[in-house]
Amino acid sequence: MNYNGVLLAFLFLVIKLNGLLCANTTVWGVGLNPVVVLPARYFYVKYNEKITNIKNFNILINGKTKVGNNCRIWTNILDRKDSSFIVRYKLYEICYEFNILVEDTKAHRKHVNNYYKGPIYPDDCSCKKMSISSWLANAECKTDIIQINSDLGQFKQIDFNKAIIKMIRLFQKNPHSISVCQYVVKNNLIFRKCYGDYTGFKLFMDNLLLSLSRKVFLPDMEFFVNLGDWPLSSLQNKMPIFSWCGSNFSADIIMPTYDITESSIENMGRVSLDMLSVQGNIDKTWSKKIQKAFWMGRDSSKHRLHLVDISKSQPHLINASITNFFFYKELKQKYGSGKKPISFFKFFDYKYQINVDGTVAAYRFPYLLVGDSLVFKQESDYYEHFYNELIPWVHYVPIKRNLDNLVELVNVMIESDRTARIISLNGQKYARDNLAPHNILGYYLVLFQKYSRLLVSTIEVREDMEEVKDAIPPEHCDCENSLHFKMEL
Known part of the structure; x- marks a missing residue:
């Protein structure tokens, strides 16, 4: 047996999958593998x-264009204030002779020195498509997901011709309060037809499907997307409707919210709040944070108004304020004009964060978890795609629906600072490991892959459907068929 060959193969696998441990430094992550195309x-x-x-540390990410010029690459380093940092980079053209260098200049050690012949493609090029299974494997995404298994387990099979009849009946009963889009994916092309008065949110699903279709071969499938916040499919009348939020009294198929979806596909783009940016924009370490619970937001539930009342009676423990009155304008005189919003990153100047429902689940929860504070989460009938993987008192502190025990629990956590810190770090670790942009895209791919296998009706582009097209491919997208790489230590 060629033991040297086996050892080299083992070392390559360890480096590729888990990063490189050298001296006191570990380097890991999906961005070390150029096969996985991401917005950033x-x-x-x-x-x-x-x-x-x-x-x-000397961090260099560079490459050459086909004609030998330097590639346009934007590199951004985010300090997580815990002896770790995130290196993210965005490609603006196809790169060759691509190199990733991580060097400790003080210790004179190269921890990573990866060379890739290329071509390496930017996200806006539809060049390097692969199967969903290959993409998930390369990105190291989990494929056995509790929420997906539960949602799809409601259906033995799906005949979409029957589902359309049910959906039309529901829409006819609520023509002004329901907005949905019917999508067909056929031969990796996307088509849709929308119903309702408010269909602007179709752009979130359009952009997601276009982004995925540039990376993988999507399965042929047909589905409805609920464009509103409230779930639509009842437990008594189940329909294959994809929604951004679930509830204990509905049967919708849950996707990641439009908020975290957009931040994942616009990473290092026009969206400034994303799961990576939060980690790199927290100023205060745990011991230096203000020892109060913090909340700020719109008046989209009476629970939020009640929280402000509690804050007024316990200002030494809680800082809660309304920024904008829309749902309860008649109470504006009682609570005063809305407080000027502050940067979301400044929320984490406070040691404790409060997560309270709005009209449905509060979509800020992932960002609160990944920050460096302890989250107090209100009991709720609503949930996002990841909630059932979280454990109360392990990842967050649960508080009653009516908030009656909030003050008591804040006091308990102040007195038990070590426990509070452990819970905050558990929540943070979960979010870091499971809610990064590639995890969000991976969730959709697993969902679509498993959902498509349930369809028994023929997938055809239906009458009056509009094709959803990407913008004209940029001039720099001169696709090639192969990608070769090697790793140098």
Whole structure:
């Protein structure tokens, strides 16, 4: 047996899947693998001591165009204030002779020095499509997801011709309060027809499907997307409707919210709040945070108004304020004019965060978890796609629906700072490991893959459907068929 060959193969696998451990530094993440095309690629660097200085690291990501010019690449480093940082980079053209270097200049060690012959494609090029299974494997995404299994387990099979009849009946009963789009994906092309008065949110689903179709071969399928916040499919009348929010009294198939979906596909783009940016924009460490619970937002539920009342009676424990009155304008005089919003990143100047429902689940929950504060989460009938993977008192502190025990629990956590810190770190770790942009795209791919297998009706583009097209491919998208890479230590 060629033991040297086996050892080299093993080392390559360890480096590829888990990053590189060298001296006191670990480097890992999906961005080290150029096969995985993302809006912004990213990887992580962890220095296994309490104190590190990013300035001690030399991070270089570069490449050449086909004609030998330097590739246009935007690199951004986010300090997570825990001896680790995120390196993310965005390609603006096809790159060759691509190199990722992570070097500790103080210790004179190269922790990663990866060379890829190329071509390496930017996200806006529809060049390097692969099967869903290959993409998920390369991105190291999980494929056995509790929420997907539960949602799809409601259906033995789906005949979409029958589903359309049910959906039309529901829409005819509620023509002004329901807005939905019917999508067909056929031969990796996307078509839709929308119903309702408010269909602007179709852009979120359009952009997602277009983004995925540039990366993988989507299965032929047909489905409805609910464009509103409230779930539509009842437990008594189940229909294959995809929704951004679920509830204990509905049977919709749950997707990641439009908010975290958009931030995932616009990463390092026009959206500034995303799961990676939050981690790199927290100023205060745990010991220096303000020892109060914080909340700020719209008046989209009476629970939020009640929270403000509690805050007024306990200002030394809770800082809660309404920024804008829309749902309860008649109470504006009682609560005063809306408070000027602050940057979401400044929320984490406070040691404790409060997550309270709005009209449905509060879609800020992922961002609160990934920050460096302890989250108090209100009991709710509504949920997002990841809620059932969280454990109360492990990842967050649960509070009653009526908030009656909020003050008591804030006091308990103040007195039990070590426990509070452990719970906050557990929640943060879950969000880091499961709610990064590639996890969100991976969730959709697993959902679509498994959903498509339930369809028994013929998938055809239906009458009056409009094709959803990507913009004209940029001039720099001169696709080639192969991608070769090697790794140098």
